Amino acid sequence: MDEDDFDPEFGSRFERERRPACQLYLISPPRFDPGFPEKLKAALDGGEVAAFQLRLKDVEDFEVIRAGEVLKPILAAYDVALIVNDRADLAAQLGADGVHLGQGDGSVEAARKLLGKEAQIGVTCHDSRHLAMDAAEAGANYVAFGAFFPTTTKETTHRPDPSILGWWTTLSPLPCVAIGGITAANAAPLVAAGADFLAVSNAVWGHAQGPGGAVAEFGKLLSV
Ligand SMILES: Cc1ncc(COP(=O)(O)OP(=O)(O)O)c(N)n1
Ligand SMILES: Cc1nc(C(=O)O)sc1CCOP(=O)(O)O
Numbered sequence: 660m661d662e663d664d665f666d667p668e669f670g671s672r673f674e675r676e677r678r679p680a681c682q683l684y685l686i687s688p689p690r691f692d693p694g695f696p697e698k699l700k701a702a703l704d705g706g707e708v709a710a711f712q713l714r715l716k717d718v719e720d721f722e723v724i725r726a727g728e729v730l731k732p733i734l735a736a737y738d739v740a741l742i743v744n745d746r747a748d749l750a751a752q753l754g755a756d757g758v759h760l761g762q763g764d765g766s767v768e769a770a771r772k773l774l775g776k777e778a779q780i781g782v783t784c785h786d787s788r789h790l791a792m793d794a795a796e797a798g799a800n801y802v803a804f805g806a807f808f809p810t811t812t813k814e815t816t817h818r819p820d821p822s823i824l825g826w827w828t829t830l831s832p833l834p835c836v837a838i839g840g841i842t843a844a845n846a847a848p849l850v851a852a853g854a855d856f857l858a859v860s861n862a863v864w865g866h867a868q869g870p871g872g873a874v875a876e877f878g879k880l881l882s883v
């Protein structure tokens with residue numbers, strides 16, 4: 660792809676100016692159980708969600724594809740972007756809206772070649788300003804910082820200060836995602852610091868009032 664052809668600020672769901680408020684980015688549970696599509700619908704009935712990441716772990720490729728095929732029409736009906744974790748090739752196979760890449764999940768450039776210029780490509784940057792600048796330079800559509808709070812969803816070793824979000828928003832127009840142990844009760848400082856997206860898993864799928872109740876709780880926080 661010609662570098663000049665790529666405009667990361669055009670038509671992107673993750674573009675800050677077009678969507679100024681902080682938004683919710685749901686991360687799937689690590690396994691796809693048969694009841695999950697109904698849980699997803701319940702979550703999306705609870706309020707505004709910008710994006711959904713299919714993050715299945717330790718499963719065969721065909722399971723990711725099968726899950727993606729089931730979830731894609733549901734997400735489309737609610738106008739929610741489908742982002743596939745880890746694998747640009749599976750994102751391409753699914754016709755997903757984008758991919759999320761960790762530091763060991765391949766380059767932005769390679770994902771861009773596979774997915775095209777409209778794709779949303781996010782990059783894990785832990786607590787590193789350097790990684791975030793590298794990701795932006797490589798053509799990422801968003802950078803993700805975390806883990807802001809302890810989480811049982813994933814083993815984490817980095818604990819950024821919320822001020823990294825404010826630093827990023829003054830430096831770059833590229834949206835930033837906050838992730839890691841986020842709940843409606845602890846998220847306010849991340850929103851205040853400048854997070855464009857809150858990426859959340861357990862606080863939604865494991866919520867006592869169900870996923871819809873959880874999304875509604877986040878909605879109250881994000882609408883003020
Ligand atoms: C939005 C978002 N941010 C960070 C991650 C973590 O990605 P990675 O470091 O590759 O770890 P795994 O999620 O693959 O275990 C993410 N998935 N999404
Ligand atoms: C997938 C993931 N990545 C993280 C990082 O710090 O990069 S923390 C995390 C877990 C997010 O799930 P929960 O909302 O349940 O904590």
Ligand SMILES: [Mg+2]
Nearest residue numbers: 745760761764
């Ligand atoms: Mg990964």
